[in-house]
Amino acid sequence: MKHHKVPLIGLLVIAILITGCNKDSTNSTTSGKTSVKGPPVVDQALAFKGEEIYNQNCVFCHQEDAIGKPGIAPSLTNKEFLSIAPVDFLYDTIAEGRPGTGMPPFSHLGKDNIESIIAFIRGHAVLPDRIKEVDKQADAHGDARLGEQWFHQVCSTCHGPDGNGYAAGGTGTAIGKKGFLSKVSDGFIRTTIKEGRSNTRMLAFSGPAALADLSDQEIDDIITYLRTVPSKN
Ligand code: HEC
Ligand code: HEC
Structure with a gap:
């Protein structure tokens, strides 16, 4: 029996060390701290x-x-x-x-x-x-008038004519309202438009496989337009 003691203690020490390390790297929910090139580490x-x-x-x-x-x-x-x-x-x-x-x-x-x-x-x-990275992207500089046309052609069936969301009968959220716009960066909006959200009805709008292949400038036109919507309602 005696020869088992050392490895067991060794294991215990390793276990304690691992638990200790985990404590250091967790508690990241509010700081937004991340593991290297991985998803966020949560407690x-x-x-x-x-x-x-x-x-x-x-x-x-x-x-x-x-x-x-x-x-x-x-x-x-x-x-x-x-x-x-x-x-x-x-x-x-x-x-x-x-x-x-x-x-x-x-x-x-x-x-x-x-x-x-x-x-x-x-x-x-x-x-x-x-x-x-997404938060640091440049603000959109576009033509709100063109953006409005794109919005009505491509986005309003789901998001509503004024970006009112579900209230207009569609499946897209209220992206024309302050409650959304005041809390997101242009990078957040831009990335969502470009990549979509998989397994939802929000498709990607950039690239050859997209529903509509919008250019970077056209996407910025739409964001510029969206930023003007809350003051109109
Ligand atoms: C076929 C329906 C559909 C179309 C067309 C569509 N969207 Fe969406 N969009 C959605 C849905 C649905 C969501 C939310 C995903 C979910 O339900 O989980 C969404 C989410 C978003 C979000 C994130 C909003 C949030 O609340 O976080 C943005 C920004 C957005 N869409 C922009 C656009 C823009 C701009 C266009 C036009 C270029 C567009 N969408 C076209 C359905 C659509
Ligand atoms: C009565 C229904 C309802 C309940 C309950 C509810 N939500 Fe929501 N939530 C919504 C709707 C509807 C939206 C989209 C609003 C819009 O159109 O912009 C939303 C949007 C969100 C968003 C933004 C998502 C995005 O794509 O940008 C977050 C985050 C969220 N809810 C978290 C929560 C959490 C957490 C709870 C519980 C504490 C909760 N919600 C309870 C209906 C609800």
């Missing part, structure tokens, strides 16, 4: 608690595993979305909701609970985190 215990709170408050609209439901609520676990959505954007959207849409404010849940939901959501990420 598992926090994510577990978040799932419970999610199931009590959000699942009714956003569905099991937050996959969303067309015309009811968007997916929160879509991979392209999670690779570009900043923690602040998630936090503020959850706390403040989106006025004039079906997304209610949840500030009453408190900071800790909201952070745990964010850990749960971000725990579904599979693509490398691109949040900082």
